Amino acid sequence: MNELNLQNTAKQVMSLLAERNYQLVAVESCTGGWVGKIITDLSGSSAVFAGSFVTYSNRAKQQMVGVQLKTLEAFGAVSEQVAAEMAQGAVQRTDAQIALSITGVAGPTGGTKAKPVGMVCFGWAIENNDPETTVCYFDGDRDEVRQQAVEYALQGVALRLAK
Template sequence: MANSRQLAADLGAMLLGRGESIATAESCTGGLIAAAITDIPGSSAWFSHGVVSYGNQAKQQLLGVQASSLMDHGAVSELVVREMAVGVQALADADWAVAVSGIAGPDGGSPEKPVGLVWLAIAHPGGQTEAWSCHFCGDREAVRQQTVEEALARLLQRIHGHVRAA
């Protein structure tokens, strides 16, 4: 997979060319997606908000994640990352948003949610939100880096394939 810097540069060029913006909501990556984005000169033209919502309280207070979603499904779940993406999209008034929540390890896994499980979501313009999970291998750093690259690569695919409203 391409490195995160190149992916972020490509994302920025695409968003800038379309006049669109992105926001991030991160848990397990601790701001690494936002860091990859802000490593790109001029990123302030298409990125203004990156929320690190590592704890459940932050997810609720900053992003509007429902307490019942956290209680019933856990922080590492499809429903929670969808709510995180929609929440940061609204907070930033962004066209696009990406959210991630996972178990980077080395501890914290369970049979149902093993170390390396990450849920990701993208909130699209117009209200559509998609979510998917990945199970990454390696140590904590590897899981986090793979998550950043997966998020940026999928964003590029979705934005490239999205027809803007007239």
């Protein structure tokens, strides 16, 4: 996996967004804004990219995109439930029609037996639909986990837009 793969995936997503006249919003935790960077590296991204929320702390997740405290307390920040609320909150707070969210343990520290390093939860929300979520387990160092997460999240957008 490399930066060229990410750019190609971002171009594909931009094309699908343009076809539908949609805008994307991203909510990122462990990837720290990498989705926003990879999309805005491309000319014309302002037509299809509403922006990003970098919600690294639990408080930011609550304040910026409306993740409920009870969800954080019950499931933890790295959970499908939080990923769903992150994506849904972003669609509700912007003019974007589709959102992606990423929350995980990039490492090298912070992992537990239940939530090991490399565990990343994803959410995708399309306006007027229930959010979809999944969990992936990536191998590699911190940057490799984060890059794989960005790629996977963007592929998830492409998959949902191609339906």
